[in-house]
Amino acid sequence: MKKIYLKKGRDESVRRFHPWVFSGAVAQTVGNPAEGDVVAVYSAEGEYLASGHWQIGSISVRILSFDGDPLSPTFWEDTLSAALAARKAMGLTDSAKTNCYRLVHGEGDGLPGLIIDYYDGVCVLQAHSVGMFRAKNQICEALQKIYGESLKAVYDKSSGTAPFKAGLELVDGYLWQAPGFEAKEQAVLENGHQFLVNWTEGQKTGFFLDQRENRALVERYARGRNVLNLFCYTGGFSVYALGGGAVHVDSVDSSAKAMAMVDRNVALNGFTPEQHGSYCADAIEFLAGVDEAKYDLIIVDPPAFAKHRGALRNALRAYQRLNARAIEKVAPGGFVFTFSCSQVVDKEDFALAVFSAAASTGRRVRILDRLNQPADHAVNIYHPEGEYLKGLLLYVE
Ligand code: SAH
Numbered sequence: 001m002k003k004i005y006l007k008k009g010r011d012e013s014v015r016r017f018h019p020w021v022f023s024g025a026v027a028q029t030v031g032n033p034a035e036g037d038v039v040a041v042y043s044a045e046g047e048y049l050a051s052g053h054w055q056i057g058s059i060s061v062r063i064l065s066f067d068g069d070p071l072s073p074t075f076w077e078d079t080l081s082a083a084l085a086a087r088k089a090m091g092l093t094d095s096a097k098t099n100c101y102r103l104v105h106g107e108g109d110g111l112p113g114l115i116i117d118y119y120d121g122v123c124v125l126q127a128h129s130v131g132m133f134r135a136k137n138q139i140c141e142a143l144q145k146i147y148g149e150s151l152k153a154v155y156d157k158s159s160g161t162a163p164f165k166a167g168l169e170l171v172d173g174y175l176w177q178a179p180g181f182e183a184k185e186q187a188v189l190e191n192g193h194q195f196l197v198n199w200t201e202g203q204k205t206g207f208f209l210d211q212r213e214n215r216a217l218v219e220r221y222a223r224g225r226n227v228l229n230l231f232c233y234t235g236g237f238s239v240y241a242l243g244g245g246a247v248h249v250d251s252v253d254s255s256a257k258a259m260a261m262v263d264r265n266v267a268l269n270g271f272t273p274e275q276h277g278s279y280c281a282d283a284i285e286f287l288a289g290v291d292e293a294k295y296d297l298i299i300v301d302p303p304a305f306a307k308h309r310g311a312l313r314n315a316l317r318a319y320q321r322l323n324a325r326a327i328e329k330v331a332p333g334g335f336v337f338t339f340s341c342s343q344v345v346d347k348e349d350f351a352l353a354v355f356s357a358a359a360s361t362g363r364r365v366r367i368l369d370r371l372n373q374p375a376d377h378a379v380n381i382y383h384p385e386g387e388y389l390k391g392l393l394l395y396v397e
Contacts, residue, residue: 002031053131062112076142108378121152219244235262323357
């Protein structure tokens with residue numbers, strides 16, 4: 001196996017199971033590793049520490065194992081079975097009400113650079129590293145073994161995420177399909193609600209599985225309310241709100257494709273067009289035009305405003321402005337469910353932005369709940385950076 005040696009004293013974070021080796025910690029490489037190769041990591045004193053994918057850039061190795069061999073024939077089957085066992089323990093694999101979940105959440109599952117979402121037998125894989133991209137066929141074979149007959153297809157959707165240099169065209173496509181399986185979308189069940197998921201044309205892997213628990217909370221608070229769902233994508237929160245007895249729900253997203261899916265999802269769950277309004281629009285402009293007190297439950301789930309540290313200040317200002325508008329507009333005694341999925345915006349930053357927003361409106365606001373990503377979007381305790389989704393449930397007097 002190709003090897004790297006760390007600089008003296010730079011082995012501490014690896015010994016504490018942090019899954020990355022930064023380029024500044026590397027003293028020497030042996031065997032001239034190419035990007036995506038599995039390398040063994042040694043301390044300056046020559047002690048074996050871990051093995052992982054070699055990368056070009058500020059992170060040199062993304063660790064796959066601290067005690068095993070990522071090149072062993074059973075590595076993928078073993079690690080994916082462990083991920084599946086964890087989902088089973090979470091009650092996600094044999095639920096009559098939910099048949100979709102995240103099977104692999106990168107570092108959270110000890111597999112940096114890999115995302116696999118499971119949609120009732122269809123696995124959608126996204127490689128965020130060259131090493132994971134190169135391993136995709138082995139991963140696909142392991143998925144066939146761990147799921148057996150219940151697997152319908154494995155779809156690779158890495159073209160937008162695998163960091164290959166420009167010039168190399170990546171094409172998304174099926175790595176495997178069960179005989180006769182031709183669907184490009186299918187309906188999945190989440191907490192008893194049905195959602196069409198189109199993994200080929202949808203955003204990310206097709207559906208935002210990370211809002212499952214927060215949607216259930218919206219359902220609990222929706223009875224008798226007029227609901228506004230901003231940045232609704234395919235209408236996850238909208239369907240739950242209707243299911244929870246909302247009087248009326250308006251859904252807003254700037255993507256026409258997403259809005260077409262919202263209408264289909266609303267109908268699929270048996271709700272009528274009278275109960276629901278669809279608006280393909282900029283959510284911020286839409287909110288600016290909303291009459292005060294028209295809605296008594298507003299959901300604000302924008303895309304990541306900051307994709308890197310450098311964008312943090314502007315992002316916080318954007319969260320503040322958006323939340324100020326939502327708090328200002330919600331009816332007295334109403335709720336605002338507000339989220340940020342920017343990894344670089346931490347809980348405290350976000351709470352501060354929402355606090356400033358509230359203060360600027362002069363309204364009385366209580367925090368009823370602090371919201372998170374669900375268990376299947378696991379956070380590795382040695383890699384707290386894996387925490388990205390945060391939210392607040394506000395009650396506005
Ligand atoms: N709440 C959704 C996920 C939201 S993802 C769910 O539960 O599934 C963010 C969404 O914001 C995407 O659907 C994207 O199309 C939309 N979006 C991005 N910028 C927007 C804007 N300025 N106005 C409205 N929608 C926007």
